[in-house]
Amino acid sequence: MRRAAVCVGVLAAFAGGCSEPCPLAIETAMVRYRRGAEFPACGLRGSKPVPSPGPTAPPEADGPDVTWLALAAGPSGGAFPGRAPVGRLVPWSLSYAPQEPTEPPPETWLALSEKLARQAEEAHLPAAGALVPYARRRGPAYPGDILHTCGRDAKELPIALWDDTKAIARDRTAWILLGLAAASGAVTNCSGLDGRVADHYMKHGSDLSTFWDMVGDVGGNPGLHFAVAGVMYFHGQAAGNVKEYEVSKTLVNALAINGLLTLALKGITSTESPNGEDCGWPSGHASSSFCFATVMYHAYGPWAGVPLLAFAGFVGYERVQARNHDFSDVISGALIGIAIGHVVCQNHEMKIFGMDVVPYSDPRGGIGLALIKRW
Secondary structure (H helix, E strand, C coil), X not given: CHHHHHHHHHHHHHCCCCCCCCHHHHHHHHHHHHCCCCCCCCCCCCCCCCCCCCCCCCCCCCCCCCCXXXXXXXXXXXXXXXXXXXXXXXXXXCCCCCCCCCCCCCCCHHHHHHHHHHHHHHHHCCCCCCCCCCCCCCCCCCCCCHHHHXXXXXXXXHHHHHHHHHHHHHCHHHHHHHHHHHHHHHHHHHCCHHHHHHHHHHHHCCCCCHHHHHHHHHHCCHHHHHHHHHHHHHHHHHHCCHHHHXXXXXXXXXXXXXXXXXXXXHHHHCCECCCCCECCCCCHHHHHHHHHHHHHHHHHCHHHHHHHHHHHHHHHHXXXXXXXXXXXHHHHHHHHHHHHHHHHHHXXXXXXXXXXXXXXXXXXXXXXXXXXCCC
């Protein structure tokens, strides 16, 4: 019986999940066994036989209580320690601690796509203090520093003008409108329409007062359009208005390319204006006014674009009735300005990986954005 109790005590020492029994517990059990201690059913008691004076007499003990729970306690003092010492082998029948997963759970496709998008965005972000190229930059190069921003924009202006010129050369709409400008000028002049319009105003005189002639002359002057773009440029930086700043840069590029093309065509054709001046075709006032109105229409919508287009039409009418230009000069100038303004605005729109961002409507009821690449 005592030998069995010792075995029970030894096995209880293993029950804590340890790879070896507690030495103190085994040694205590062996000492009790050699002294002839008894192991009652209620627990392991001291080294002497326990008298039975009655149900109320407390049991006599000569040492600390050594119960099966104490024998089962591991080296850490707990009844069932959670983990075995590192590097020790735990029998499968005595190990109860759950195994920790060695690999993280697989990511879902949505989490993986968000992670890849975040990594791509971080890869395209410039380093701290690095300058973003003008094609990917929105807003001033040096926010809050107007002087340095002006210097940077002046340095990038030739590159931006060349990029817009290449966009015009690749755009089919631009070629169609420029072809119409040339064809309409030739047809209007060769058909005698210019002569009939000139005869009408020679007989009836001007329909506009001197004030409105001045309004059309000054309002359609390319110098005024560049001045408005310059005011928007500096005001956009001072007010922190990124859109106004970007529109001003688009205006400068569009007006510059339009002016250079108009001057080149004037020099090539060398036609005479009704007032006797050289280089009449096409009208610079008309082309610049329609270019300015087209850019503002793209930037701010019909509420700004439609009145400006109407004023551009008034400028063309003033140039004809004041006998500064023929009708063909104004028609061709208007088509040239619309073509240049339209293509430059498209080239300055936001792009992702070289593709345009446009609204998208799903026939099944969804709306969103789409990426379009033109070849």
